[in-house]
Amino acid sequence: MADRFHTTSAHFQNRWGSGLSALGSEESVAEKLDLIVKRYGLRGYLLINVPSETSTDFSSNVLLTSWPDEMLKTYDHAGLIFGSPVIERLRQSTNPFTYDADRTNRRRADGKAAIAASLFDRHGLSRGAYFPAHNSAGLRGALAFGGTREAFNSQEMAELNALANAIFTEVVDLRAGRRQNVSLSRREIECLSWASAGKTSVEMSEILGLSEYTVNHYLNRATRKLDAVNRVQAVAKAIRAGLLN
Missing domain, CATH: 1.10.10.10 (Winged helix-like DNA-binding domain superfamily/Winged helix DNA-binding domain)
Structure with a gap:
C-alpha cells in the first residue's frame, strides 16, 4: 500500500510539479494551483509562511491565495490568528493534516469558535487540508486546500503533499529575486x-x-x-x- 502511494505521489509530482521553476512567475504558479483546485473539486488554495509567535496578523504571512480579500480582512479584524489550532499545529508539526472548520475550531480557548467556523463556512472553505513545507534555508511554510467536499483520502493526501515543498520553494525564490529589484519612491x-x-x-x-x-x-x-x-x-x-x- 505504501509503495503504491509513493509511486502515485511521484507520478503526481512529475505531472503537476515538474517545470515549476520554469514557470517564472507567481501568476503561473497560481494558475497551476487553480487547476489543482478544480481537479479535486475544491474551492480555494492558500500558501503561507508559518506565522511566528509574535505575528499579530495573518495577511502579512500570505504568499499566494485564492481566498477572498473580505475573508482575510475579517479573519484579521476578528484576531483569529491568536489561539488558532491550525496555526499552532503548523508551528509544532511537519506532518500534513485535514481540518473541519466546525470541529477544529471547537478547540479554540478564546471563545471565537463560532466566529471562525462561520467565516470558513460562509466562504465555502469548511473542509480541507494543510501540507507543511520548508525550503533549503529552513524557512517554514504550508500549502492548504479547502472546499466543501468530503475529506481527502490517503492517496489524495499523498499526492498533494508531494507538491508542497516544490511550490513553497518556488514562490519564496521568486519573491527573493524580485525583492532585489524592488524600488520604492x-x-x-x-x-x-x-x-x-x-x-x-x-x-x-x-x-x-x-x-x-x-x-x-x-x-x-x-x-x-x-x-x-x-x-x-x-x-x-x-x-x-x-x-x-
Missing part, C-alpha cells in the same frame, strides 16, 4: 512608514500635506510593487526587504 516609503506607525490615510494626508486620494495612490502603488494583498502586508514585506527602518 520617497513618497511611497513615507506613506508606508506612517502606515507602520498606525496612521490612517486621513492622518497621513494631514502630516504629509497631501490629499487622501494621493496618499492612497502611493500606498496602493507600493502594495503592488511589493506584491502584497494589503497595506499591512506591504509594510511587513518592506521591513523584511530592508526598505523601511
Whole structure:
C-alpha cells in the first residue's frame, strides 16, 4: 500500500510539479494551483509562511491565495490568528493534516469558535487540508486546500503533499529575486512608514500635506510593487526587504 502511494505521489509530482521553476512567475504558479483546485473539486488554495509567535496578523504571512480579500480582512479584524489550532499545529508539526472548520475550531480557548467556523463556512472553505513545507534555508511554510467536499483520502493526501515543498520553494525564490529589484519612491516609503506607525490615510494626508486620494495612490502603488494583498502586508514585506527602518 505504501509503495503504491509513493509511486502515485511521484507520478503526481512529475505531472503537476515538474517545470515549476520554469514557470517564472507567481501568476503561473497560481494558475497551476487553480487547476489543482478544480481537479479535486475544491474551492480555494492558500500558501503561507508559518506565522511566528509574535505575528499579530495573518495577511502579512500570505504568499499566494485564492481566498477572498473580505475573508482575510475579517479573519484579521476578528484576531483569529491568536489561539488558532491550525496555526499552532503548523508551528509544532511537519506532518500534513485535514481540518473541519466546525470541529477544529471547537478547540479554540478564546471563545471565537463560532466566529471562525462561520467565516470558513460562509466562504465555502469548511473542509480541507494543510501540507507543511520548508525550503533549503529552513524557512517554514504550508500549502492548504479547502472546499466543501468530503475529506481527502490517503492517496489524495499523498499526492498533494508531494507538491508542497516544490511550490513553497518556488514562490519564496521568486519573491527573493524580485525583492532585489524592488524600488520604492520617497513618497511611497513615507506613506508606508506612517502606515507602520498606525496612521490612517486621513492622518497621513494631514502630516504629509497631501490629499487622501494621493496618499492612497502611493500606498496602493507600493502594495503592488511589493506584491502584497494589503497595506499591512506591504509594510511587513518592506521591513523584511530592508526598505523601511
